[in-house]
Amino acid sequence: MRNLIEKPVNTLFLGTDWESVETLKALHQDPRFTIVGVITTIDKPVGRKQIMTPSKVKEYALHSGIEVFHTEKNLDRYQMALDIFKPELIVCKAFGEIVPEFFLNYPIYKAINVHFSKLPKYRGAVPIQKAILEGDKETGISIMIMSAGLDEGDVLKIIKEPILEKDTNQTLRERLVNISAKELGNILDDWINEKITPVKQDSSKATYCWQKDISKENAEIKWNDMEPEYIERLVRAMIPWPVAWCKLDMNTENIYSGKILKLFEVELFKNTSELKPGTLYHKDNMLLLSTKNKDISLRVLQLQIEGKNKISERDFLNGFER
RNA sequence: CGCGGGGUAGAGCAGUGGCAGCUCGUCAGGCUCAUAACCUGAAGGCCGUUGGUUCGAAUCCAACCCCCGCAA
DSSP states (O other): OOOTTTSOEEEEEEEOSHHHHHHHHHHHTOTTEEEEEEEOOOOEEETTTTEEEOOHHHHHHHHTTOOEEOOTTOHHHHHHHHHHHOOSEEEEESOOSOOOHHHHHSSTTOEEEEESSOTTTTEESOHHHHHHHHTOSEEEEEEEEOOSSTTOSOEEEEEEEEOOTTOOHHHHHHHHHHHHHHHHHHHHHHHHTTOOOOBOOOGGGOOEEOGGGSSTGGGBOOTTTSOHHHHHHHHHHTTTTTOEEEEOOTTSSSTTTTOEEEEEEEEEEEOOOOSOTTOEEEETTEEEEOOSSTTEEEEEEEEEETTSOEEEHHHHHHTSOO
16 A cells, blocks of 8 residues: 555656646645656747747746656657656556557556557547537447557546537537546545555457548548438547538539538538538528438538638628628 | 738628718617517728829729738
8 A cells, every 4th residue: 555645656657648747737736746757749830920839838937947857759759757756657548659668668667558448448538529520329438458459458447428418629629628627536546555456458349440530631521421310420539629521512603602611510400401412502591501411401500611700600691691 | 922712881791983881789768478589770981001003993003010810
């Protein structure tokens, strides 16, 4: 037994974006853990003006007086990090680099990863988006021991979470981040005190998802191929990036002809329409898009036209075909 | 100087040389059991900025600022 309050665990944190920060913050504020340092990606050019910007994790760490280290995918630098920080535990959330095995095996309490799916389902980079796209009713958080393979390590705990009808990649992610930030400390405590037995994954049941599945290219709506139900899920999965989109028909007379339309929020709407799939029309103060299913349209609640700001259905209709 | 779209009332949009418009919202009043309903009325603009052309510019020309999409 180890009383972590009396003897906090020297922990090294790996992460990059805002969701990593929430996890890092939870551990940093937890007296049972001492964050000896964080490893994150180097500053990158961001936005239209390509301003060099540190990762969110780096920002938080510098602000909180935590030492920051960049490994830059360099094996020597991973070794250097171990020499400097001598971690008893490594915690990883959304780091984005392949981590060498010797690094993972160094800490006595192993390297622990937080993954947003019920492993072995959806191993890989975009499990939340994949679960929404597939129309799953439930997903989860897997706390697992990192191994050389992609999300193949033994699982300490799975926390289940329902996927709500209106959940987007963003709303669901926020919920999972909050839950995992809240629970992680206790789970790690139990793990360190040997109250948890790691469970091997049944690799025969493994499924995978890849970053390239969530791309601008894959966010394009193919009106003649996709069912309305799928498009609705696509819209929710692509929030906040890259956002489901399509090119509006060139033949229409209005000013939006040929422009890119981005869909931020849609819902299925029962209405019979003979219009060509992907045509914008309005009825009873509602903005609708026809689909390949003549009896189901998509009601558009939040949208953005190329060159314009993101607006609501109501705002759009105020200026549409008047 | 990467490519392109745009800046007109609080919001969304018309308006290509001749009095500043539409829909929504806001405010006041009316109608209704009721309303994101309907009726009546009102307020609200340096038409992104600066200069130029013209009898006259939101509109044509030049420069600049800002917003957005694409690309990276």
